[in-house]
Amino acid sequence: MTTKRVRHEARRGAWQGVEILRYKAEGSAPFKDITRQILFQDPTLACELRYFEVGASGYSTLERHEHTHAVMILHGRGRCLVGDRVFEVGEHDLVHIPPLTWHQFRAESDAPLGFLCMVNAERDRPQLPTEEDLRALRRDPEVAAFIAT
Amino acid sequence: MTTKRVRHEARRGAWQGVEILRYKAEGSAPFKDITRQILFQDPTLACELRYFEVGASGYSTLERHEHTHAVMILHGRGRCLVGDRVFEVGEHDLVHIPPLTWHQFRAESDAPLGFLCMVNAERDRPQLPTEEDLRALRRDPEVAAFIAT
Numbered sequence: 001m002t003t004k005r006v007r008h009e010a011r012r013g014a015w016q017g018v019e020i021l022r023y024k025a026e027g028s029a030p031f032k033d034i035t036r037q038i039l040f041q042d043p044t045l046a047c048e049l050r051y052f053e054v055g056a057s058g059y060s061t062l063e064r065h066e067h068t069h070a071v072m073i074l075h076g077r078g079r080c081l082v083g084d085r086v087f088e089v090g091e092h093d094l095v096h097i098p099p100l101t102w103h104q105f106r107a108e109s110d111a112p113l114g115f116l117c118m119v120n121a122e123r124d125r126p127q128l129p130t131e132e133d134l135r136a137l138r139r140d141p142e143v144a145a146f147i148a149t
Numbered sequence: 150m151t152t153k154r155v156r157h158e159a160r161r162g163a164w165q166g167v168e169i170l171r172y173k174a175e176g177s178a179p180f181k182d183i184t185r186q187i188l189f190q191d192p193t194l195a196c197e198l199r200y201f202e203v204g205a206s207g208y209s210t211l212e213r214h215e216h217t218h219a220v221m222i223l224h225g226r227g228r229c230l231v232g233d234r235v236f237e238v239g240e241h242d243l244v245h246i247p248p249l250t251w252h253q254f255r256a257e258s259d260a261p262l263g264f265l266c267m268v269n270a271e272r273d274r275p276q277l278p279t280e281e282d283l284r285a286l287r288r289d290p291e292v293a294a295f296i297a298t
Contacts, residue, residue: 092164
């Protein structure tokens with residue numbers, strides 16, 4: 001990013017010159033109505049800062065990986081699974097997702113959910129749950145009701 | 150940070166369990182009315198995410214260093230010097246401060262300025278300007294009017 005100052009536009013989640021990207025390749029994993037923007041990615045920075053926007057009723061992929069996620073909700077409301085617990089989240093809440101911890105974000109049915117996510121620039125690829133992992137997760141009724149696959 | 154979800158409180162810039170720290174030791178460098186909070190700092194993360202809040206008319210230290218700053222304004226309004234230019238900044242604007250670039254943030258006189266700053270966990274210490282550096286910076290009238298030392 002060579003720009004020194006990037007103006008945020010009135011429309012939520014849009015920055016001048018920051019491309020709105022696909023979350024992932026269609027069909028590579030389950031997800032619904034979510035976009036990705038790379039806010040900071042620089043050879044002098046050991047992490048990247050990304051922004052994800054989940055439309056109302058949308059969700060991110062249920063996954064885990066070795067790398068840690070450091071998340072701040074930027075706007076909207078939703079819920080997230082971290083490990084075996086479901087949390088309600090709102091503006092400026094922080095969510096720490098430790099290594100190898102199942103996680104998923106969902107927007108409320110009446111509001112989008114936008115969040116920042118800091119990750120190491122060098123990181124492993126996400127793992128999807130096996131049928132056995134899903135059975136284990138679904139032993140908790142709250143988790144079973146939450147996860148979308 | 151062992152907490153999985155940290156709730157943001159209604160009062161701006163306060164998170165449950167996140168201590169509000171001194172910006173720097175008093176007298177170590179020029180600054181005015183600014184606090185520091187460490188939102189994410191973790192041995193598995195190669196960067197830290199900090200939050201700085203500058204009170205109305207306050208300012209950060211005019212400094213430079215080898216490490217890069219990746220900044221997002223979280224609330225309020227102000228201006229920042231990056232290199233030899235002064236920018237107005239507002240909510241969700243992004244500011245990229247490259248290595249060895251003089252920079253300073255100032256809040257407006259009628260509003261505080263709160264911003265996120267991502268930095269490498271391993272980084273060098275800031276350098277303060279010499280008299281010669283200040284003379285060079287002050288050759289530009291806009292910069293001369295902006296900087297506080």
